[in-house]
Amino acid sequence: MANKIQRLKPDTILKNYWRNNERFADLFNAVLFGGKQVIRPEELEDVDTEESSILENKDYAESLQASRDTIKIRKKSNEYGIEYVLFGNESQKNIHYAMPMRIMGYDYSTYKKQYDSNAQKYTKRDGLEEDEYLSKMKSTDKFIPVVSIVVYYGDKPWDGATTLHEMLNIPGEMKKCVNDYKIPLVEARKNNLVLHNANNRDLFHLFEIILDKSMPKNEAKRKAIQYSEEHKTDKSVVMTIAGATNSRIDYNAFEKGEVSMCTLFDEIAKESEAIGEARGEAIGEARGEARGEVRGEARGIIETGYDYKIPENDILKRLQNKLNISVKQAEEYLNMFKKQRAI
Numbered sequence: 275m276a277n278k279i280q281r282l283k284p285d286t287i288l289k290n291y292w293r294n295n296e297r298f299a300d301l302f303n304a305v306l307f308g309g310k311q312v313i314r315p316e317e318l319e320d321v322d323t324e325e326s327s328i329l330e331n332k333d334y335a336e337s338l339q340a341s342r343d344t345i346k347i348r349k350k351s352n353e354y355g356i357e358y359v360l361f362g363n364e365s366q367k368n369i370h371y372a373m374p375m376r377i378m379g380y381d382y383s384t385y386k387k388q389y390d391s392n393a394q395k396y397t398k399r400d401g402l403e404e405d406e407y408l409s410k411m412k413s414t415d416k417f418i419p420v421v422s423i424v425v426y427y428g429d430k431p432w433d434g435a436t437t438l439h440e441m442l443n444i445p446g447e448m449k450k451c452v453n454d455y456k457i458p459l460v461e462a463r464k465n466n467l468v469l470h471n472a473n474n475r476d477l478f479h480l481f482e483i484i485l486d487k488s489m490p491k492n493e494a495k496r497k498a499i500q501y502s503e504e505h506k507t508d509k510s511v512v513m514t515i516a517g518a519t520n521s522r523i524d525y526n527a528f529e530k531g532e533v534s535m536c537t538l539f540d541e542i543a544k545e546s547e548a549i550g551e552a553r554g555e556a557i558g559e560a561r562g563e564a565r566g567e568v569r570g571e572a573r574g575i576i577e578t579g580y581d582y583k584i585p586e587n588d589i590l591k592r593l594q595n596k597l598n599i600s601v602k603q604a605e606e607y608l609n610m611f612k613k614q615r616a617i
Contacts (some may be wrong), residue, residue, distance in 0.1 A: 278464065286515025286578050288365040288427075291477075291510060292344045300471035303360055305423050306456050309468025313361075316359045318346045323361065342380055347418070360384060362422040366435040367571055369426070369436045369516065370598060374441060377422050378455045429485040432461050462518075476507050480515055481489040481579075568597055572607040 289532075291326050292298050295315035302313050306517035321462065322345075344363040349356055362380060365517060393410035396402060406412050438455035462478060468474045483489070483498045541602045575596055579589035586608065593604035 282479060286574070287514055288342055291514040292363050292365075295346070297471050297474055298344065298346060298467055300359070301363070301425075301467075302421075302423065302473050304467040304469050304474075306421065309470065311470070315350060317348045317350050318361075319349065321345045321347050323610045326391065340424075342462055347386075355423075358418040360418050360420040364422065364424045365518075366426045367426060367428055368568075368597070369430065369432055369434045372441065372598075373424060373459070374435050374438045374455050374457050376380045376595065377424065378438065381420050382424055384420045385417055385612075392417070423460065425462060427462045427481065427485075429463060429487055431463075432459060443445055472505075472513050473508050476505055476511050477503075477514060480507070480511070481518075484519065486516065568599070569607070572597060573611050576608055576611045 280373060280601045292301070295318045299313045299315045299421055303311055304311060342362045343365050346361050348359045348361060350358075362384070364371070364377065364380070368428065373548070389411070391577060393417055395435075396407060396410045397411075400409045402412075436457050438457045439452065444452050462481040464482060465478065467478060469478065479501060480498055483494050483501065486494060488559070489497075501507075572593055575592055578584075579586075579592065584592075590601065593599060593607060594601065599607075
């Protein structure tokens with residue numbers, strides 16, 4: 275049987291990695307609490323990542339589709355009962371200059387879903403005060419809080435905003451009057467996370483080596499292979515790095531346990547060389563580099579969409595949001611990879 279040499283889809287492989295409760299809890303403890311073990315893996319449960327709601331105004335109604343990468347609910351017992359918190363994790367390959375607004379939209383969508391569910395209890399006015407009936411909510415009703423973090427896997431330093439204020443041109447005297455929205459953001463290429471999970475430690479350490487553009491590739495390869503051999507890096511970590519770096523990997527070799535950091539670096543080198551040649555022929559080396567990265571990520575989003583039977587309209591919206599591209603560009607990518615998929 276021929277080898278199944280395929281591209282590991284970034285979205286899918288990263289979602290699979292962070293679906294593990296031990297890794298997920300360790301990441302959030304590192305980002306939010308400096309490594310203190312506040313969130314326990316056994317307290318976490320998966321939640322549907324598709325959050326849909328309607329933004330309503332007396333003059334219009336606009337549908338909002340927000341699909342998180344990973345979201346889990348924490349259920350913890352206390353002396354008063356059970357306390358709940360929602361944790362959302364977003365993986366980002368490219369710098370997104372509207373990231374605070376994007377995460378704010380995800381969080382709003384999660385709260386709106388809770389509000390809509392709660393409001394269904396108050397469709398009749400029986401027993402309700404006027405304000406309660408109009409609000410479709412009582413003063414005693416409370417929602418589950420949501421905490422979102424972003425993990426950035428690019429090789430360039432993040433120079434985008436991490437707060438809503440950084441996206442706004444606010445007159446000095448008005449700054450204290452404008453509500454802010456902050457997002458915890460981690461750069462895989464360089465961070466000081468206190469991690470306890472061995473796989474997470476290996477993952478971020480290897481990313482730090484691989485994404486270090488100041489280091490010659492041969493030196494980075496030598497260091498990564500040495501680290502991987504010394505720490506006996508788990509296959510899931512190598513697969514996640516391959517997915518995040520958009521590399522092609524031999525699945526048969528993975529099944530036999532034959533894929534190592536050495537293999538991964540060889541594939542990254544081959545892929546970079548092939549993409550570089552194609553880019554040079556198309557639009558020149560500089561422009562082609564950026565387009566090739568976007569094209570590869572677009573392919574991953576589209577194939578994941580079809581794999582999970584997501585409607586094409588939702589795939590188009592995800593392409594626009596994830597890659598910051600126009601509707602026309604998103605449609606071109608969808609048509610291109612749909613045809614290739616059918617062959």
